[in-house]
Amino acid sequence: MSKYFKAKTVDNFSLNKHFSLLNLSPLSDIDIPQPGQFYMLQAGDTCDPLLKRPFSIFRYEDNLLSFLYRIRGKGTLSLSRLKSGDIINVIGPLGNSYPVPDGDFIALAGGIGIASLLPLLDRFKNRAYLFYGARNKEELVMIDAAKGISKETFITTDDGSEGKKGLITDSLIDFLNPSRITHHASRIYACGPTPMLKELHRIIKSQIQNPKSQIIECYVSMEEHMACGVGACLGCVVKVRGQETVDSSQKWIYKRVCKEGPVFDIKDIIWE
Amino acid sequence: MGITPNSELRTPNLSVDIAGLKLKNPVMTASGTFGYGEEYSEFLDLSMLGAIVVKGLSITPRQGNPTPRIVETPAGMLNAIGLQNIGVETFIKEKLPFLKQFKTPVIANFFGDSIDEYIHAAEVLSNAEGVHALEMNISCPNKQAGWIVFGTDPKTMEQVVTAVRKATKLPLIVKLSPNVTDIGLMAKVAENAGADAVSLINTITGMVVDVKKRRPVLANNTGGLSGPAVRPIAVRMVWEVYKVVKIPIIGMGGIMNANDALEFLIAGARAVAVGTANFVNPTATIEITEGLKRFLKEEGLSDINEIIGSLKVGS
Numbered sequence: 001m002s003k004y005f006k007a008k009t010v011d012n013f014s015l016n017k018h019f020s021l022l023n024l025s026p027l028s029d030i031d032i033p034q035p036g037q038f039y040m041l042q043a044g045d046t047c048d049p050l051l052k053r054p055f056s057i058f059r060y061e062d063n064l065l066s067f068l069y070r071i072r073g074k075g076t077l078s079l080s081r082l083k084s085g086d087i088i089n090v091i092g093p094l095g096n097s098y099p100v101p102d103g104d105f106i107a108l109a110g111g112i113g114i115a116s117l118l119p120l121l122d123r124f125k126n127r128a129y130l131f132y133g134a135r136n137k138e139e140l141v142m143i144d145a146a147k148g149i150s151k152e153t154f155i156t157t158d159d160g161s162e163g164k165k166g167l168i169t170d171s172l173i174d175f176l177n178p179s180r181i182t183h184h185a186s187r188i189y190a191c192g193p194t195p196m197l198k199e200l201h202r203i204i205k206s207q208i209q210n211p212k213s214q215i216i217e218c219y220v221s222m223e224e225h226m227a228c229g230v231g232a233c234l235g236c237v238v239k240v241r242g243q244e245t246v247d248s249s250q251k252w253i254y255k256r257v258c259k260e261g262p263v264f265d266i267k268d269i270i271w272e
Numbered sequence: 273m274g275i276t277p278n279s280e281l282r283t284p285n286l287s288v289d290i291a292g293l294k295l296k297n298p299v300m301t302a303s304g305t306f307g308y309g310e311e312y313s314e315f316l317d318l319s320m321l322g323a324i325v326v327k328g329l330s331i332t333p334r335q336g337n338p339t340p341r342i343v344e345t346p347a348g349m350l351n352a353i354g355l356q357n358i359g360v361e362t363f364i365k366e367k368l369p370f371l372k373q374f375k376t377p378v379i380a381n382f383f384g385d386s387i388d389e390y391i392h393a394a395e396v397l398s399n400a401e402g403v404h405a406l407e408m409n410i411s412c413p414n415k416q417a418g419w420i421v422f423g424t425d426p427k428t429m430e431q432v433v434t435a436v437r438k439a440t441k442l443p444l445i446v447k448l449s450p451n452v453t454d455i456g457l458m459a460k461v462a463e464n465a466g467a468d469a470v471s472l473i474n475t476i477t478g479m480v481v482d483v484k485k486r487r488p489v490l491a492n493n494t495g496g497l498s499g500p501a502v503r504p505i506a507v508r509m510v511w512e513v514y515k516v517v518k519i520p521i522i523g524m525g526g527i528m529n530a531n532d533a534l535e536f537l538i539a540g541a542r543a544v545a546v547g548t549a550n551f552v553n554p555t556a557t558i559e560i561t562e563g564l565k566r567f568l569k570e571e572g573l574s575d576i577n578e579i580i581g582s583l584k585v586g587s
Contacts, residue, residue, distance in 0.1 A: 230312065230315075
């Protein structure tokens with residue numbers, strides 16, 4: 001089984017003004033993707049855009065690979081022009097995956113971050129307290145699908161057009177308040193914009209210091225500019241604490257989002 | 273059951289000789305685009321490569337630059353990785369044993385901040401069993417000489433190549449920087465200083481600006497441009513160098529397919545290196561080798577060496 005394979009476009013359609021869904025049928029045997037893993041995709045072998053772009057696996061069902069994406073630049077624009085029957089080259093599944101949750105867990109999604117977390121919610125049905133925030137109602141995508149497989153769902157939008165008005169991390173703080181605990185989740189999984197992850201890191205630090213808190217672990221999926229996706233170009237690094245530092249005076253090393261990640265323990269990341 | 277013409281039965285010879293190093297085909301990987309080989313070993317059989325050129329090594333490990341380190345450009349990409357690497361010792365201990373299992377020569381790319389660092393790295397790598405040749409990256413600044421880039425000043429380059437030549441008996445390839453006025457002159461300097469071969473081009477310095485932030489996109493401000501966008505420049509430079517040196521040339525710069533590789537070979541390169549294309553297509557090197565074989569058959573040629581330097585100019 002090769003991680004570099006051809007796949008046929010089954011369909012590729014807009015879900016709303018912002019998001020689209022691409023379904024690919026692999027033309028050879030492939031490795032089964034795990035929640036949190038990603039693929040490098042590109043619409044045809046073009047010189048411009050030249051590089052493939054990383055996309056989280058959103059769904060894998062009946063040997064169909066599904067990707068949720070948002071048109072943001074040249075790469076996703078050309079991807080949006082793929083038509084049924086078009087054959088493209090795909091690399092994946094790549095990277096590590098979310099560790100298997102023990103019992104109930106919390107999933108924190110910011111915007112398109114839901115794409116990476118949905119396979120986890122789906123694999124462990126009705127065990128997630130889902131916190132899902134977006135700018136507005138239109139940018140909350142796949143909300144019904146996510147609700148249907150979560151134990152409980154908390155929604156916020158920046159403008160209040162759906163759910164509570166405000167930041168999703170504020171809803172999480174309320175939920176984690178040790179004096180009002182109604183859940184048994186000890187782990188948080190998160191994917192979303194960097195400001196959200198930074199705030200989550202701050203929340204986790206205070207949770208860990210609080211003896212009454214039951215949160216003990218938090219895993220985040222990271223994003224960086226990426227060229228190869230397989231660990232060769234060293235473009236997508238993040239600063240990580242750890243023992244394996246290059247020399248003893250260094251308190252951190254760079255790890256590759258594509259290879260050692262994209263999922264990292266939030267405590268290991270150096271947030272700047 | 274027809275009769276197959278003879279030319280289709282013969283498999284053309286693809287092997288080339290670079291300074292005594294026999295390559296089974298002229299297609300190698302470009303340093304920095306293929307990791308230490310193992311990153312791509314799940315995609316292709318490394319034994320099928322002409323040579324593996326590993327990520328640039330220094331005497332001590334390097335953390336590299338902050339991010340963003342890469343940005344895509346029209347038909348290319350800019351990178352400013354900052355020469356992040358594990359250092360020569362760790363390479364020899366942890367990466368080289370894996371590479372020894374393949375029937376492919378390993379070319380260790382290396383660099384330094386000073387002539388002493390170059391010498392030291394060359395010595396350590398030369399003593400390691402399983403390193404078949406050295407490729408010097410001279411596109412680094414010299415901290416002992418006001419941070420002049422070794423490869424853009426003929427005198428500094430001559431000094432460093434002469435010094436490394438004395439430190440190794442392995443075939444020595446000097447990787448030329450394109451950020452110079454006269455690449456032919458630089459190649460000549462390398463040849464006279466004892467280089468066994470030259471490889472070119474390294475990346476071309478460039479910059480991309482984020483207009484909203486009024487800032488460069490890369491954390492390092494500038495980066496090295498690679499990909500199809502640089503190819504015509506690279507082909508021209510190979511041709512210019514071919515006219516003035518006798519040592520073999522390894523051509524590279526935006527090679528995506530066999531046709532691109534042939535441009536370099538015809539312009540005078542005896543081998544080619546595939547770089548950015550690996551990122552897009554992990555099996556690009558193998559497909560290019562197959563394509564070269566096909567081209568030779570189609571042209572009725574029995575040996576790749578007949579192509580090398582076959583460029584016709586004028587009437």
